[in-house]
Every structure is written in C-alpha cells, then in structure tokens.
Amino acid sequence: xxxxxTTQETGAADAQAAQLPVxxxxxxxxxxxxxxxxxxxxxxxxxxxxxxxxxxxxxxxxLVTANVHRKKNNWEAASLLQIHRESSQRVRPGCPHFGxxxxxxxxxxxxxxxxxxxxxxxxxxxxDNLWHLGKVKAETIYRPIEGPAWGYRFxxxxxxxxVPKKDxxxxxxxxxxxxxxxxxxxxxxxxxxxxAMLMPLRALIGSMDARDTCPQxxxxxxxxxxxxxxxxxxxxxxxxxxxxxxxxxxxxxxWWLQPKGPDTAHLLxxxxxxxxxxxxxxxxxxxxxxTDFTQVNPHINRVLVTRALRLLDAxxxxxxxxxxxxxxxxxxxxxxxxGQVLGIEGSEAxxxxxxxxxxxxxxxxxxxPELAPTSFVARNLFEMTPEMLFADGRAxxxxxxxxxxxxxxLAKALADIHQARIGAExxxxxxxxxxxxxxxxxIVYVSCNPATLARDAGLLVHQAGYRCVAAGxxxxxxxxxxxxxxAVFELA
Numbered sequence: 001x002x003x004x005x006t007t008q009e010t011g012a013a014d015a016q017a018a019q020l021p022v023x024x025x026x027x028x029x030x031x032x033x034x035x036x037x038x039x040x041x042x043x044x045x046x047x048x049x050x051x052x053x054x055x056x057x058x059x060x061x062x063l064v065t066a067n068v069h070r071k072k073n074n075w076e077a078a079s080l081l082q083i084h085r086e087s088s089q090r091v092r093p094g095c096p097h098f099g100x101x102x103x104x105x106x107x108x109x110x111x112x113x114x115x116x117x118x119x120x121x122x123x124x125x126x127x128d129n130l131w132h133l134g135k136v137k138a139e140t141i142y143r144p145i146e147g148p149a150w151g152y153r154f155x156x157x158x159x160x161x162x163v164p165k166k167d168x169x170x171x172x173x174x175x176x177x178x179x180x181x182x183x184x185x186x187x188x189x190x191x192x193x194x195x196a197m198l199m200p201l202r203a204l205i206g207s208m209d210a211r212d213t214c215p216q217x218x219x220x221x222x223x224x225x226x227x228x229x230x231x232x233x234x235x236x237x238x239x240x241x242x243x244x245x246x247x248x249x250x251x252x253x254x255w256w257l258q259p260k261g262p263d264t265a266h267l268l269x270x271x272x273x274x275x276x277x278x279x280x281x282x283x284x285x286x287x288x289x290x291t292d293f294t295q296v297n298p299h300i301n302r303v304l305v306t307r308a309l310r311l312l313d314a315x316x317x318x319x320x321x322x323x324x325x326x327x328x329x330x331x332x333x334x335x336x337x338x339g340q341v342l343g344i345e346g347s348e349a350x351x352x353x354x355x356x357x358x359x360x361x362x363x364x365x366x367x368x369p370e371l372a373p374t375s376f377v378a379r380n381l382f383e384m385t386p387e388m389l390f391a392d393g394r395a396x397x398x399x400x401x402x403x404x405x406x407x408x409x410l411a412k413a414l415a416d417i418h419q420a421r422i423g424a425e426x427x428x429x430x431x432x433x434x435x436x437x438x439x440x441x442x443i444v445y446v447s448c449n450p451a452t453l454a455r456d457a458g459l460l461v462h463q464a465g466y467r468c469v470a471a472g473x474x475x476x477x478x479x480x481x482x483x484x485x486x487a488v489f490e491l492a
Contacts (some may be wrong), residue, residue: 002325024048030065031084034058037121039450041109041481043080050482053078057100059087059113060121089117094479095188097261105182107173108189108479113146115149115478121471129450130471130487134458138487145307145486147299148333153189154221155296158201162211171198172218189479192220197251204247210242216256218288222275223298227290229256229265244268261380262291263349268349281306283368284361292353293326297476302487304446305333308399309368311470311488312444313475314338318374318396321440323385323410324381328354330399332361342392343376351378384409386417390434398440406452407445414439415463422465439464443489448476450483460489467492 023031025048032045032053043058045066055066057080066078079100093111097104110118123144130136159181162220164171172184185197205211210232218229230244236257244255245268254275255268276287277298282305288294295301308330314320315336325343327350335341335358345351356378362371379388382405400407417439419427443466447453460466466489476484 009221016345025328027063031058031402032058032064032066034060034062034064036060036124036138037113039125039481039483040079041113051076055080056406057112058083059090061085061087061089070092070210087113087271089114095186097182097184097186100176103180103183104176105173105187106176106178107182109481111479112280113477115146118475119144119146119475122475122485125483126450126471126473129454130457130468131454133451133454134456134461136454136457136461136468138468138471140470142470142486144472145300145303145474147297147303147475147478150188151191151195152255152297152299153476154298156190156194156219158217158219160205160214160217162206169202169211170200170304171205179274190219191249193216194219194226197253198469200247200251204243208243209237210234210240218290220275220288220294222288223277223300225254225273225275226252227254229258229290231258233259235259236399241268243453245259255293256290258291265289265291277301279305279329279333282309282336283365284332284336285359285364286327286329286332287360288353295329295476300474300476300484301329302474304484305330308339308444308446308486309333311486312397314397319394320397320399321392321395323398323400323407324402325354325376326350326401328357328376331374331376332357332371332400334399335374336369338372338397341372341374342395343374344379344381344392345376346378346381348378351376382409384413385431386413386420386428386434389413389417390431390437394436394438395440396442398443399446400443401446404452404454406447406449406456408452408456409462411456411459415459418465419463439491445487445489446474447485448482450485452488453485453487457487457489465492466490 015480020098033106034043034045036044038044039058043055045053052075055078058064062083063085064083065081067081068076070077090112091114098108111427158171160171161181170181170183172182185199205214212235214230216231220227248255254272256265257268258265274287276285278285314334318338319340320334320338322334322343325331325345330342331341331343343354358374388436420430457468461468469488469490471487474484474486
C-alpha cells in the first residue's frame with residue numbers, strides 16, 4: 001500500500017487499508033506502531049481512529065513519532081522524527097548519500113533495511129497484490145532470486161548539471177522527491193569502476209565548452225565494454241571531442257553521442273569492441289546498443305532467464321511465443337530448446353535488432369546444435385484481440401515479459417476467447433478463423449510491476465481458465481522499492 005496518486009493506486013490502497021489493524025491506543029500521544037512497508041518503501045502505521053500514516057524512513061515493527069506534511073481524509077504522509085523502538089532489521093546504510101537529510105540521493109529507498117528483509121517485504125507485496133487486486137493465490141511460492149546487493153547496476157541514466165553559483169558540475173541521480181540533482185561523490189550500487197568515475201566525470205564536464213548543454217549521461221555496461229552516452233543539446237567542439245577521447249583512454253570507456261532522440265545515438269569514433277552480454281547457460285551472446293532496453297542487473301538476468309526457461313520447459317516438439325520479446329533476451333535461449341519460436345515486440349527497431357542477434361547467434365553455432373526456426377514480428381501489444389491471436393497461430397507455451405503497463409490486452413483476448421467458448425453470458429462474438437486455435441497450456445509471466453501482474457492474473461484465473469501454479473520475486477534492484485516477479489499459469 002502506498003500513498004495513492006492514481007485511481008488504480010487509490011483502489012489498491014483502500015483494499016489494503018481495510019486489512020491493516022486498528023492503531024494501538026495504549027501508546028503515548030503521538031507515537032505510532034509501524035506494521036508494514038508500502039511499495040514506495042514507506043513505513044505504514046495506523047492511528048487509533050483508523051487513519052493510515054505513511055512514514056518515510058520508518059521500518060516495520062518500530063515505534064516512532066513522525067512529522068506529518070500532508071493530510072487527506074483517509075491517510076497522511078509523514079517523515080520519521082524519532083525512533084522509540086528500533087527494528088532488529090535496521091542497518092547502517094552503505095552509502096553516505098542515502099537518508100532523509102536535505103540533498104539526500106533518491107536512487108535508493110531501502111538501504112536502512114537488511115537486504116534479506118527487503119526481499120521478504122517484496123515477496124509480501126507480490127502476494128498482497130495478487131490477492132487484493134486479482135483475488136489470486138499462487139499454489140506455490142518460489143524462493144526469491146537474489147544476487148549481489150552492491151555494484152549491480154549496469155544500466156543507469158545519470159543527470160548532469162553545471163551549477164554556476166557553486167561553480168561545480170553535478171552528475172548523478174535526483175534528490176529524494178526533488179527535481180534537483182544530488183551532490184553525489186560516490187554510488188555503491190554502480191559497478192566499482194563506474195563509481196570511481198563519478199568525480200572524474202564531473203571534472204570532465206566542467207572542463208568542456210559544452211558544460212551548460214549536456215543534461216544527461218546514460219551508462220550501459222556489457223560484459224567487456226562500458227559505454228557512456230552523452231546527451232548534448234548543441235554540436236560539440238573539436239576540443240570537447242578530444243577531451244572525451246582523452247577520458248575514454250584513461251578510464252577504458254566507449255563514448256557515444258546523442259544530439260537528439262535515442263535513435264540518434266552514435267559512436268564518437270567507429271571501431272572498438274561491441275557492447276554485448278552473454279547468457280552462458282544457453283551459449284547465447286547478445287549484442288546491444290547503449291540506448292536499447294536491457295536488464296539493469298546482469299547477474300540476476302542470467303539466473304532469471306535460466307529459471308524462466310526451466311519453468312517453461314519447452315520441448316523440441318513445441319511452438320513457443322515470446323511476447324514483448326525486446327532484443328530476444330528470452331527468445332534466443334528458448335530457441336535452443338523449442339521446436340519453433342515466434343518473438344513479438346511493439347517496436348520495429350527492436351524487431352530488426354532481434355533478427356540481427358538471431359543471425360549472429362545462428363552463424364556462431366555452426367559446429368553446435370542449430371537454433372530452432374525463429375521469427376520476429378512487430379505488433380501493437382496493447383491492442384491485442386482474439387482475431388490477432390488466431391492470426392499468430394497456436395502455441396503450446398507462452399513467455400510474457402511486458403513493461404510496467406502489463407499485458408492486459410493479451411490477457412483480455414485470452415479471456416474473451418474462453419468466455420465465448422464456454423457460452424458465458426455477455427461473451428463477445430469470436431471472429432472467424434479460430435476453430436482450430438487452442439490456448440497455450442502454460443504461461444510464464446515475468447513482471448516489473450506487481451499491480452499489473454495481479455490485474456492480469458485475475459483475468460487469466462477467473463476468466464481465461466488458468467490456475468496460478470506458482471509465483472515469486474526477483475530482487476533485480478536491491479535497496480530500491482522496485483519489485484520484479486515471476487508467475488506461472490497453467491490451463492485448469
């Protein structure tokens with residue numbers, strides 16, 4: 001439960017508020033008992049009159065007093081003022097820029113909580129969302145997927161600003177709940193070699209003619225290459241380009257320049273090694289551009305792909321569809337196991353990149369087993385219909401990996417087909433061409449938003465004829481409130 005900002009979040013907040021215990025009346029005036037943590041990493045307490053209080057910086061199990069800075073009819077937003085009983089899970093933050101103080105970095109929200117407790121809370125968030133929003137309970141809860149808690153963030157968008165009053169350049173994340181950039185000298189969630197570059201980057205930008213017109217540096221680390229994409233609003237001088245080259249030589253980075261949108265990003269100097277990451281369990285190598293979407297945490301991504309494919313259990317006799325396939329992060333590993341694979345993605349540019357990656361990996365396997373016949377198509381996945389599902393053909397299994405918006409249209413199309421076939425009242429009329437079409441027997445759903453997963457799970461379980469056989473969290477972003485998860489559905 002979080003302080004609601006949208007209609008959907010308000011519904012989730014009201015549903016969970018009903019489950020919270022009434023606040024204790026035996027505490028001293030102003031004291032609050034924190035009973036849980038919300039999806040924005042705020043402690044959640046309840047006053048004796050039933051009003052919910054969201055407390056920034058408080059942890060479950062603590063007795064606190066708080067400074068209220070926002071009041072609504074049913075809830076209040078506050079910040080931690082004093083701890084009267086401390087949680088046994090409270091730890092010293094690993095970064096000096098973390099905290100509630102003025103200027104604190106907003107990149108992390110849970111460094112004050114032991115990482116094992118972070119994972120437990122994320123698991124609870126997943127289960128609560130499945131039940132309260134989707135009325136779904138997974139038959140099995142998987143052990144969480146975990147990895148390194150520090151130095152894991154191989155992708156990051158760092159804001160840049162020259163501050164004339166201080167005569168300094170800031171490079172980093174925004175301050176907590178602020179549009180200002182935090183004055184960061186270190187960042188422990190970035191890889192150590194990138195963390196060591198923060199202050200030199202500040203000095204570099206400060207030395208450039210274009211220091212006032214470079215608002216962003218995007219970081220993308222591959223297995224062997226570190227790329228930095230410099231967003232610049234005006235053309236760079238030759239002197240500035242030489243400064244970038246000198247920095248690249250000293251810190252072993254690859255500079256890309258981005259004068260406008262992401263599709264304008266290009267290498268400062270051609271040549272050099274290609275940005276890529278490997279999926280060694282499947283013998284797959286994934287080249288990518290620094291502006292392409294790839295997972296932030298490569299350690300977790302490898303484990304995630306391996307577990308997802310184990311759960312999918314594709315056979316050489318089966319056809320599999322990978323929805324929201326991106327660059328083929330799941331599609332190409334699936335092609336090492338299935339008989340036929342179709343990857344579907346909303347972006348034509350990503351589909352083209354997926355085809356390139358397929359060809360590269362196919363040619364690299366000349367002496368090993370070939371990849372299954374695999375094709376990629378572009379489709380608006382937020383406007384899926386039963387007719388479009390029929391056109392894409394039947395598949396034995398699906399892998400679904402949508403963005404935060406989820407896969408509602410896809411789940412709704414499945415539900416409409418099922419409701420029509422069982423003769424449900426008010427069921428839609430199905431288009432022609434689906435007589436021989438059958439739904440997938442198994443769906444592995446990888447989610448970056450437990451609320452939209454829960455919504456889609458409700459459709460699949462209550463209207464499309466599936467069971468939620470298992471679910472679990474993936475700690476892709478330690479020390480943040482981000483909840484990545486995975487669920488498996490099978491035909492009932």
